[in-house]
Amino acid sequence: MLIPRSEAFDSLSQRELPKGIVFWDEEKPIQLYSQLLEKLNNKPALIDFWGTWCGPCKYQFKYKDSLKKFLDENNIKMVFAAYEYIPDREKWKKIITAYELTGSHLMIDDNFKNDLKQHGGEITGFPTFMLINEKGEIVESKAHFPSDGEKLKQQIEDKLINNLR
Numbered sequence: 001m002l003i004p005r006s007e008a009f010d011s012l013s014q015r016e017l018p019k020g021i022v023f024w025d026e027e028k029p030i031q032l033y034s035q036l037l038e039k040l041n042n043k044p045a046l047i048d049f050w051g052t053w054c055g056p057c058k059y060q061f062k063y064k065d066s067l068k069k070f071l072d073e074n075n076i077k078m079v080f081a082a083y084e085y086i087p088d089r090e091k092w093k094k095i096i097t098a099y100e101l102t103g104s105h106l107m108i109d110d111n112f113k114n115d116l117k118q119h120g121g122e123i124t125g126f127p128t129f130m131l132i133n134e135k136g137e138i139v140e141s142k143a144h145f146p147s148d149g150e151k152l153k154q155q156i157e158d159k160l161i162n163n164l165r
Helices: 006-013 033-040 055-073 089-098 110-118 150-164
Strands: 021-023 045-050 077-083 103-108 128-132 138-140
Touching: 021 089, 033 077, 033 103, 033 110, 045 055, 055 077, 055 150, 089 103, 128 150, 138 150
Parallel strands: 021 103, 045 077, 077 103
Antiparallel strands: 045 128, 128 138
């Protein structure tokens, strides 16, 4: 779903928060990779590192529905980790609501990015997609984009699903 005009965005962002959206950092910030792994609770995940300011990130959101179905069928969590230069939780939540980004959400900062690098994951641009297995290992730090369709699904199968069997 692309939202072309600000009026359309305003009306969509005012809706009630869609079901299936969870904010992992409401009680306390997640600043370390180990804190993210605690939330994942030994489940494999696709992590979307994005920003509210990032046009290419928002472009990838239009592929969320077919991707969500595939992830759900394979018991893989979808996690959206937003990096904000000037954190604005209200704006962030409005974008999540407008695009109906079902999944788990957190806002990250430079502390998280630096800690992630120590575990083999480096965010060099936005969006960045990573695959994390059930052991908490980053098995793909530069996963294909959702717009790559079957390439991403094949990568998920190779790196996450086939390793569970």
